[in-house]
């Protein structure tokens with residue numbers, strides 16, 4: 001392997017975005033929006049603290065994209081109306097004021113929804129009852145209900161709702177959006193054979209099972225202006241099936257990454273439990289990031305148990321262009337600064353989320369550091 005001459009602290013150009021380093025905040029649900037899905041001042045001060053800590057780009061927590069069944073957890077933010085746009089604008093301006101770029105993650109959990117408004121209803125490519133249990137802190141807890149099969153027309157409406165939400169994100173001033181395809185969410189339910197037994201053009205062959213992903217990327221690109229970044233986050237593992245691997249391994253990876261890139265995505269964000277481990281388990285085999293780079297041939301963000309600078313450098317050598325961190329970022333809102341100065345990192349401990357995912361007071365910048373932020 002020839003070593004690339006780069007470091008995680010070197011700058012990077014993602015489309016027209018100039019990133020001051022290659023460190024990205026991974027998406028993390030924090031259940032801190034108001035009950036109508038409007039982002040709060042608390043969220044603005046939380047995200048701005050990572051920007052002040054020198055992160056180059058922040059990917060937001062999952063954001064719901066329609067007013068039907070995509071609100072998948074309690075106090076999740078939305079991107080479907082003018083009040084949402086105004087709430088996001090305040091947050092995005094605060095992040096930009098501290099020098100970071102921001103990408104809004106648009107998500108639909110489908111059958112893995114954790115929360116419901118009036119009745120316990122979820123939708124999916126086919127009717128099935130997911131294994132595992134819902135997380136109490138995100139909603140009701142308990143077993144997942146059996147999902148209702150989407151009609152072909154409903155799938156096409158979802159595609160245009162993703163496009164509308166992306167255009168709303170652009171109106172709010174975001175630098176881009178990311179489609180949450182992995183971790184067992186709705187798009188992944190289409191991709192996966194055991195959750196998709198459809199007989200129409202969205203089921204059957206891998207090409208058909210990829211169609212919902214491809215159409216979503218294409219519609220989002222069409223609804224947003226040139227230069228607005230459109231990313232896709234993907235994993236093999238699912239929230240309720242951590243050991244899952246694509247059945248035809250590298251042959252599937254090739255078709256999946258090529259299809260995402262050909263649909264017009266600007267980056268692929270790959271998540272594995274441990275990013276530097278081989279994607280399919282065998283010693284010496286390629287990482288998911290290496291496969292994304294080899295077949296997608298577009299910028300790659302790598303995620304999964306990256307803690308130290310050495311972890312970050314290793315995944316960059318193996319195909320990544322940027323890294324994203326979640327748990328270690330919660331413990332170190334200034335990870336890039338600490339790494340640059342060689343200061344010790346705080347370890348992430350489960351206690352940080354023990355009383356639920358909501359944003360803690362110590363995680364926010366003081367309002368005085370963000371004079372442009374108006375309280376609620």
Ligand SMILES: Cc1cc2nc3c(=O)[nH]c(=O)nc-3n(C[C@H](O)[C@H](O)[C@H](O)COP(=O)(O)O)c2cc1C
Pocket residue numbers: 026027028029030060061062105180183233271303304305306324325326327328353357
């Ligand atoms: C509190 C918390 C909330 C999360 N919420 C999301 C989310 O909204 N969307 C998403 O794609 N991943 C979510 N994740 C997964 C992370 O983005 C990431 O993939 C995972 O934590 C592995 O990265 P890490 O090893 O750096 O923590 C969440 C993780 C944590 C710890």
